[in-house]
Amino acid sequence: MYPKDNTSNWFSGQGNYQHVSPREWNNWVWQLHNRVRTIEELKSRLNLSEEEERGCESAKHKLHFAITPHFFNLIDPDDVNCPIRKQVIPTERETFVAPDEMLDPIGEEHQMPVRGLVHRYPDRVLFLVTNHCGSYCRYCTRSRLVSNAQAYDFHPAFDDAIAYIEKNTCIRDVLISGGDPLLLPNRVLKTLLKRLRAIDHVEFIRVGSRLPVFMPQRITPELCAIFKEVGPIWLSIHVNHPRECTLELKRACRDLSLSHVILANQSVLLQGVNDSVETMRSLCHRLLQMGVRPYYIYQCDLITGSSHFRTPFAKGLEIIEGLRGHTTGYAVPQLVIDLPGGGGKVPVNPQTIKEITENEVFLVNYQKQEFCYPLKPAVRPPKTSEECHVLCR
C-alpha cells in the first residue's frame, strides 16, 4: 500500500530567510529583486560543487541563473543531488553537447508567421509574450530566447501577433507563454487578455506559467480579479517534484480556483529529479490535493546541453504503467514527446492491446492480466422461455 500523504508535512514558510519581514517576503516584487544570481551568494548559502561553479561561470554567456528566495528554500544546501537544486543551479554538464541536440529542439523558429507567435496546429497558437522568467530551468526548451540569451526582443505592444490572430479565423485557442507571462505587470496582462477575449473566434485562452511555483506571492487578489473578469482562463503550472508543492502554492491554487481559473500541470521527466514511479505518484497526488489536474509529462526535449537530464525512453512508460489503474485516473498525466522539427506533441502510451482479431480484442489490465473484449457479440432470439426469463429479469 502506498502511504497516504497529507499537507501537514508540506514545506511552508521563510526557511533560511527569517531575517526578512513577512511584508517583504510576501511581496512578489521583493522575491523578484532578491533572486540568487551570483556565484558569491550561492556560495554563501550552500556548498557549491566545482562542477556547479564552472556551470555558473558559463551560464553568464547563455541562459543566466536566477533563483527566487521562495524556491531557493526548497533546496537542500548540503546535497548536490537535491532534485530542486538540479533544476535551477547550472552545472558544467550544460556545456557538453550530445549528438542530435539542438538550440531549437521542437522546430519553433520555422513556424513563426510573426515574431513571438508559433502557429503549428491549425486551430491554436502559442503566443510568446516575454523572454523573462522568475527563475531559469536548466533544461529550458526556449533557452535560446529567454533571459536575454540572444538579446531576443518580443514586440512590446503585441500588435502584430494580435492582428494575425484577428485575421486568422481558424484560431480558436491562444496559449500565452514565454518566458513567463505572469511577469507582465497586471495592467499589461489585463489589456492583453481583454484584447484576445474581444476576438470573436478565440474561444479558449490559456496561460503557461511557473511563477506560482517559483513565487506563489505573485498570485495576488488583483491578479485573481483580472482572471475572474476575463475568465474562464486555463492555467498550466509547471511542478516537477512533490517538494515544490508548498502550502504557499496550495494557497495560490485555491485563490486561482476561486477566480474560476482551471488549473493543470505540466512536468518534464528529468533524470535524478522525478524519474521514479514513487516520486511521480507523490507529485500527482499532491497536485490533486491542490485542485490541479496533471496534464502532460514530457520526455525531455533535445535542447543543447541537456543530456544529463534525459531519461531512457522506457522510463516514461514505466512511470505511466506504475500510475494507470493503480491510482485515481485524474492523477495520471499523458506522457508526450514534442517532436523535433515541429511535428508537435505525440502521446506515448504503454501497450495495452495484446492482439486484435476479427472477433475480439485482447487487452492487458493494470495487473498485467489478459482479458478478452468481444467485438462482434453474436445476437440471437431467446430459445426457451427459461432463457427469456433470465434476460428480462
Ligand SMILES: *Cc1c(COP(=O)(O)O)cnc(C)c1O
Ligand atoms: C504545446 C503546444 C500547443 C498546445 O498543445 P495542446 O496539446 O493543445 O495542449 C499549441 N501550439 C504549440 C506550438 C505548442 O507547442
